[in-house]
Amino acid sequence: xxxxxxxxxxxxxxxxxxxxxxxxxxxxxxxxxxxxxxxxxxxxxxxxxxxxxxxxxxxxxxxxxxxxxxxxxxxxxxxxxxxxxxxxxxxxxxxxxxxxxxxxxxxxxxx
Amino acid sequence: xxxxxxxxxxxxxxxxxxxxxxxxxxxxxxxxxxxxxxxxxxxxxxxxxxxxxxxxxxxxxxxxxxxxxxxxxxxxxxxxxxxxxxxxxxxxxxxxxxxxxxxxxxxxxxxxxxxxx
Numbered sequence: 517x518x519x520x521x522x523x524x525x526x527x528x529x530x531x532x533x534x535x536x537x538x539x540x541x542x543x544x545x546x547x548x549x550x551x552x553x554x555x556x557x558x559x560x561x562x563x564x565x566x567x568x569x570x571x572x573x574x575x576x577x578x579x580x581x582x583x584x585x586x587x588x589x590x591x592x593x594x595x596x597x598x599x600x601x602x603x604x605x606x607x608x609x610x611x612x613x614x615x616x617x618x619x620x621x622x623x624x625x626x627x
Numbered sequence: 628x629x630x631x632x633x634x635x636x637x638x639x640x641x642x643x644x645x646x647x648x649x650x651x652x653x654x655x656x657x658x659x660x661x662x663x664x665x666x667x668x669x670x671x672x673x674x675x676x677x678x679x680x681x682x683x684x685x686x687x688x689x690x691x692x693x694x695x696x697x698x699x700x701x702x703x704x705x706x707x708x709x710x711x712x713x714x715x716x717x718x719x720x721x722x723x724x725x726x727x728x729x730x731x732x733x734x735x736x737x738x739x740x741x742x743x744x
Contacts, residue, residue, distance in 0.1 A: 558718055558735030613683040619669035
């Protein structure tokens with residue numbers, strides 16, 4: 517399966533701290549995407565990093581990609597309580613049509 | 628519409644009944660996806676539509692599940708003879724012609740929460 521797997525499964529930090537989540541995948545990719553899901557809601561696209569990119573920034577988000585290790589990391593700097601959510605990485609399936617999602621990292625940011 | 632709309636938002640049904648879940652994608656989005664998310668789990672791909680055709684039905688878990696899309700817009704996911712293990716949140720997503728997987732991004736609806744008693 518090309519499904520990404522996030523690590524850790526759960527992460528609890530205090531406001532102001534940085535949160536780092538990791539994603540590993542199994543086969544070659546064109547790009548890797550990160551999504552956020554607030555409790556009881558749909559997923560929201562955060563950032564996409566292409567296979568020829570090593571790092572990408574968007575606001576307080578920083579994503580890295582290491583294709584040699586088949587891994588990616590999502591860093592949220594200066595976290596806020598509103599960042600509390602589940603975070604998923606996603607890669608394209610073998611069929612080329614769908615995104616495969618991991619089980620996600622559940623992030624809790626306490627005030 | 629402004630976003631992907633799904634209905635019903637919540638559905639409680641008895642085992643053995645049929646259910647229909649509806650997805651109205653963002654206007655102009657030709658690609659449409661159905662996913663299933665069980666409690667505390669990741670997303671399980673069910674089916675993908677490009678226009679009205681479904682080139683990838685590989686994720687449908689059994690022949691009790693079917694989906695159609697008419698007019699290249701609204702899609703319906705039907706589950707026949709529901710079982711308790713069908714209880715989950717069913718998420719729909721769409722993407723634009725210039726979007727799609729190589730450029731991101733999928734736009735998700737809020738989901739339909741199905742509970743089978």
